[in-house]
Amino acid sequence: MAPADQTRKTASPFGDIATRLLGWYDVHHRELPWRITPQEHARGARPDPYCIWLSEVMLQQTTVEAVKAYFRVFVEKWPDVGALAAAQTEDVMKAWAGLGYYSRARNLKACADLVARRGGRFPDTEAGLRELPGIGAYTSAAIMAIAFDRPAAVVDGNVERVISRLFSITTPLSEAKAEIRAHVERIVPGTRPGDFAQAMMDLGATICTPRRPRCMLCPLREDCSAVVSGDPEHFPVRLPKADKPLRRGAAFVAVRGDGAILLRKRAEKGLLGGMTEVPTTAWTARIDGATTQAAAPFPGNWKPAGRIAHVFTHFALELDVFLAHTNGETPAGHFWSLPSDISGEALPTVMKKAIEAAIPGATKKPSPHSAKGAP
DNA sequence: GAGACGTGGGA
């Protein structure tokens, strides 16, 4: 039986916060594909560091709901770090397509290569983990806590919100990081630090939500100064953000006689780095006939096929889509993707939108009924 | 250290 006081620093007046939180987590924890339950953990089960690492990278700035399906596909395709290291980067990019922040996929593969080369074991220190590509302050702490059950200060957006409310931190978020981290370092218990980290994030995701927090259900409401002051939703305090500029451009969907679509690969770095695209103009270009014709992959009868809008992190984009049919040659640096292959290409969402505008249904996964050779 | 870097869902 665990002792009543499970805190690492018994002199801390915050120790009971961890105890209350863990008691709540035992009952209300979320069940997620990469997780073991606190009950399994208590029986000695330990999560697979590979799965924790993979899920944490996928979860960077990404919702749990979006990650679930991708996580299952990745674990099915590549069950361990050795398998991922043996994979082709191109296949990893294809599997990541649609999840966003594509440098994560490239770093994921690079990290797998490094770990596999060192014998397939992830480092079990924060410093060791931090050296790996794609692993920063948050992810290294999360892996330490969740995979290795070590008392690391795991600070993500959820934790920032919970802590800033618990202590009514009025410093704007970008400047309050150190203050928040100091609070977490004091609160984190020596016992069950991994469950504590996950409990903080579950609390932030399900109770201490950005809007309309469910304070009546919160195990920490008696500890929470924002509840006392009456306006938890006011926290965390954020600086106003700059508004997004609008960029415009044109995209060219070229279709061959057999239905194949002309594609090319983007540069490895920068926006949508390493992903596949249909030919486009630059995304600041004016939309006029001369500019558009000059940017087309080949001269031809380009017909307007609609306009798509897409919002990136730091700008909005409007693309005028043009469609042409051709039996011509393959422009340098381009390739053709057959209808049966197009859904599997490393196409970011904005490019699927452009293709869909010109050829509705083209990027959808073939159904079992229409798929050639299906049972 | 500020800006680059995706996407989809909820209110």
Next chain:
DNA sequence: TTCCCAAGTCT
């Protein structure tokens, strides 16, 4: 519709 934002990292 529009805004906000979700388990951040890199340069």
